[in-house]
Amino acid sequence: MKKHPWKNLDKLKNAVRGKKIILFGPPGSGKGNRSRDLEALGLVHVSSGIALRAAVKDDPESDLSKNAASYMEQGALVPDEIIVPIIMEHLSQEKCQTNGFILDGFPRTQAQAEALFSKIKIDLALYLDVPRKFLVFGIIEGNRRVCVECATGYSDFDLPHIEGVCDKCGGKLVTRADDHIETIEKRLKLYDEQTKPFLPYIKVKTALEILPITLRDEEDIDEKYLKTLKGQVYWVETDQGVKARMLNLEGMRERLYNLLAEKFL
Numbered sequence: 001m002k003k004h005p006w007k008n009l010d011k012l013k014n015a016v017r018g019k020k021i022i023l024f025g026p027p028g029s030g031k032g033n034r035s036r037d038l039e040a041l042g043l044v045h046v047s048s049g050i051a052l053r054a055a056v057k058d059d060p061e062s063d064l065s066k067n068a069a070s071y072m073e074q075g076a077l078v079p080d081e082i083i084v085p086i087i088m089e090h091l092s093q094e095k096c097q098t099n100g101f102i103l104d105g106f107p108r109t110q111a112q113a114e115a116l117f118s119k120i121k122i123d124l125a126l127y128l129d130v131p132r133k134f135l136v137f138g139i140i141e142g143n144r145r146v147c148v149e150c151a152t153g154y155s156d157f158d159l160p161h162i163e164g165v166c167d168k169c170g171g172k173l174v175t176r177a178d179d180h181i182e183t184i185e186k187r188l189k190l191y192d193e194q195t196k197p198f199l200p201y202i203k204v205k206t207a208l209e210i211l212p213i214t215l216r217d218e219e220d221i222d223e224k225y226l227k228t229l230k231g232q233v234y235w236v237e238t239d240q241g242v243k244a245r246m247l248n249l250e251g252m253r254e255r256l257y258n259l260l261a262e263k264f265l
């Protein structure tokens with residue numbers, strides 16, 4: 001990894017101001033944490049959940065809100081005809097237009113992608129490339145937990161400074177009820193069927209950059225950027241069947257900021 005091409009944070013913030021970025025990756029690939037890193041640069045974090053809650057709060061009596069609320073209460077995926085207009089309206093708000101935004105977990109389907117690209121020029125799509133083995137076993141092995149307030153994710157690979165407490169906001173950390181192997185596999189399958197197939201379409205519509213979590217063998221790196229488990233550097237089998245080291249939260253932030261600096265500075 002190159003050493004700090006972005007070393008001036010204010011310069012980087014200025015360079016990404018107003019940029020419109022979408023974030024892709026399978027469940028468990030760290031979209032929440034990367035969103036937080038981008039938010040720290042001044043971009044507005046938008047996800048389906050954030051836009052839905054804002055719409056319901058804004059105008060609880062509208063048909064759209066009532067409909068959306070009923071899906072949310074059931075914990076069901078909100079259908080395109082409800083979520084698409086809500087997201088579009090959210091993105092057209094001045095704070096998103098001026099500061100730029102990071103769209104996390106949307107578009108999820110080809111229809112959503114077409115709706116988005118027909119209305120908004122996206123500057124960059126980031127794909128979080130995480131080995132399948134880690135997505136399936138790492139989440140369980142690492143005892144993943146999430147902040148109830150800001151949704152930052154932690155695990156035994158990326159420990160919080162104080163157990164049970166979010167480093168960023170002091171919120172309580174909880175294990176997600178759906179973090180067990182069957183639901184993870186189900187979510188991955190849904191991703192493979194619905195989302196992954198339209199990545200080539202995204203590539204046609206905007207600049208698509210891959211952000212891998214693994215390191216090449218020969219890559220020389222400070223150990224503070226590596227995922228460790230119980231004090232040992234953790235090795236994962238990649239989708240190509242080779243063993244590789246992985247970046248931790250800090251390492252991924254570094255890699256992300258480097259990429260943004262190369263792209264926009």
Ligand SMILES: [Zn+2]
Nearest residue numbers: 147150166169
């Ligand atoms: Zn938090």
